[in-house]
Amino acid sequence: MSTSPTAAPLNERYDPQRVERDAQAHWVETGAFRSIEDPAKPKFYCLSMFPYPSGKLHMGHVRNYTIGDVLTRYHRMRGMNVMQPMGWDAFGLPAENAAMANSVPPAKWTWDNIAYMKRQLQGLGFALDWDRELATCRPDYYKWNQWLFTRLFAKGLAYKKTGVVNWDPVDQTVLANEQVIDGRGWRTGAVVEKREIPMYFFRITAYAEELLAALDGLPGWPEQVKLMQKNWIGRSEGVRVGFPYELDGEKKTLWVFTTRADTLMGATFCAVAAEHPIAAWAARRDPEIGAFVEECRRGAVMEADLAQIEKKGMATGLFVTHPLSGEKLPVWVANYVLMGYGEGAVMAVPAHDERDYAFARQYGLPIKPVIRHPLGERVDPPWQAVYAETGACINSGAYDGLAFAPAVEAIAADLQKKSLGEKQVQWRLRDWGVSRQRYWGCPIPIIHCKACGDVPVPDADLPVELPEDLVPDGTGNPLNKLAAFTDCKCPACGRPARRETDTMDTFVDSSWYFARFASPGNDAAMLDARARYWMPVDQYIGGIEHAILHLLYSRFFTRALRDEGLLEVAEPFTNLLTQGMVLAESYYRDAGGRREWVHPSEAEPERDAKGKIVAAKRRGDGATLVYGGLGTMSKSKNNGVDPQALIDQYGADTARFYIIFASPPTNTLEWSDESVEGSFRFLKRVWAYAVRIAAATSAGAGDPLMRRTVHEVLSQANYDLQRHQFNTVASACMKILNALETGSGRDAVTDEGLSILLRLLAPITPHIAHHLWAALGYGGEVMAAPWPEPDPAALERDEIDYVVQVNGKTRGTLAVAKSADRAAIEALAADAMSKYIENRPVKRVIVVPGRLINVVL
């Protein structure tokens, strides 16, 4: 390592603004983060989830991109060909809301936000390749959404059917789930209705089997995420069972799906969803049932609400025939049966299903035990979980004594003989509805022709451009009122036709952007050979809240693109790091039924004995505030912390260091701006130490103990980097500085130690590391320096400190020569522990080599 005199000016005082400006200017001048395809080098594609341009960066963004940047810079120093791009998830609902509030078109609002947030990202010093920047609201991007849509449409992977939406009867508009608050429209307060409207779907279920099976081939993904996706896809094996019935003289069959065919002999009724044809039939016959069905149809759309409503039902008056016993079973219509899952109907076995049990008790329906459970054969109230366990069949005629699997086999075989059932695999996953009745999104490239039906827009006419100057008014999609957009000619027959005005779900935009980053500027193809070089993403970083939808849709799209011949891989993301959310307290004032959210910085919380917040007062006027809980930072709850203030006051390096140091990436981070000061103080100390060393002349070999400490800490830090525990890497930097500061002068050990410290810091606080590296004359740029590895010779020890326990209680430590054998260690320990052992006989001695001795008496 060079010990040449100072190679760059080094001021006494640490001035982060200046250091950062200089470093950033240098990186721009040298094109430091431009990435080029180079088959000779191992590539590393590092990607953080792109932001929605909501206005300004929030803490979650800063955390996300800092983590991504640490990984990017670390792998760069390890010699990889790294690409880290950035773009904008620029379509979406908030732009329309802002447009309504400010009478500004969503496009202008979006572009202004992008410009501002881009400056913020640049100010944070992220190693981003801006040459690859994209925004999903640009025609040159969404053209390919549309192109792919027409390809999927041709294959039947995109298709039309009806779907259910929230309908605001006052504004005459479709509402997003977010816009429904306690069952009412957020702007009008009107009770929201359900509507069934035609929409386009992507047939993600065609890939269900593959999406599930491939989870096993993703060792770089957190188990937690894979488990969530597995449960979401929800493969279940069961039996499709038919219950014959006669209606108006016609023979029909009510089909249900069950995973518990072994309990078929205990079925005492069937239940259908309100949207089921049998319910519709009953509603026509009986106005009371009609009213009930209507009530169910009006109710909630969201599953979370549906699952919590009171279970209600009515008998339809229809009876079906049990396929094996021939018994007549009543059919009920019930609000807990979902039309979207399975057949929209279930068989009810109250003795062995908790929900059926509650329903049967409520309505006095028979309960017939058919399984022997661990507590016996009866199912006396109250309900117990063991009633639902599998066991031998009873009261089931020919099936008595059979266990679960053979019973299912036998019953399925008997049903099959009668053509009233067969084994079936059922998925929880539903097809992806992509139509949105909104303006600010990618137009769906379909033309409706009276003669030809739904005709996809030909390639030559793509993109279908979205007019950018409209301002929505809350009463539906303004595209519907724009003849210049809707009026067109049928591409098939040339007659006048109407253009589809629905736009695509913004998840479509974000399901392939990672691949487009690798084919920037190509106007002739969606993806090209460059995408095949960079894909898959080696490291993807983003919030855990995307564990299912975004990541699953991206996995589906990558397969669809593979099947179009555009990609060679099936999985988009080799390694996934799901960062925890940044949370903050929230408070509101009850302003006559309306919640007026007050920023947490204005609240003075009152806590109970356990430190839990129970209430708060507003600073200044002392108004009583209600504690709104700990949650994600959001505009609606007015509890965001603006990172810009932090950056302005301390600089980007302090903000980055703090966010890395405060907590491991996967933890939720409860925001507190009190402890940033310590990170700033640390960087000032690094600076001061570097100034001291730069001024001194290097002499002597230095302290081997200090060197050992530095290399021990480095060794741990390298392990922590591998497992993405960056907070302890930041700690390691502090530990190294603490060790170096105990020395008095400059020597080989401190020179090496400081160079290690700067290289460890380089991914976290790149500006100060860049500056000091040059100032100390270590040669070249710190970014280009080799990653430090511990020297095994420095880690050598001839003695090992053992922890000594007596009966499992720690009683002290014992330095033992490395060469000592087991007998010698035991003797040493017995001797050292004599005062605890007294005269009791030693039963056994446990020696964990290199760690611990436990004397058991």
Added chain:
RNA sequence: GCCCGGGUGGCGAAAUUGGUAGACGCAGGGGACUUAAAAUCCCCAGCCAGCAAUGGCGUACAGGUUCAAGUCCUGUCCCGGGCACCA
């Protein structure tokens, strides 16, 4: 309600496969420097008892497995994320 996580000092956290619980920091207390403050530096600090040596307790709660449990198992409570139109 269902699926997935989490709970360790006043606070953020650490403890690699079960092996010294609390590294590294924040806030706090004491001291040095200073006319003073800021900045900086040094020392202390899980809780309880004790002048101290030391002893007892302690990783949400209740059990269990083990020579040994923050870590594994069972149950409970609380907090967070997702639930298909927020992104």
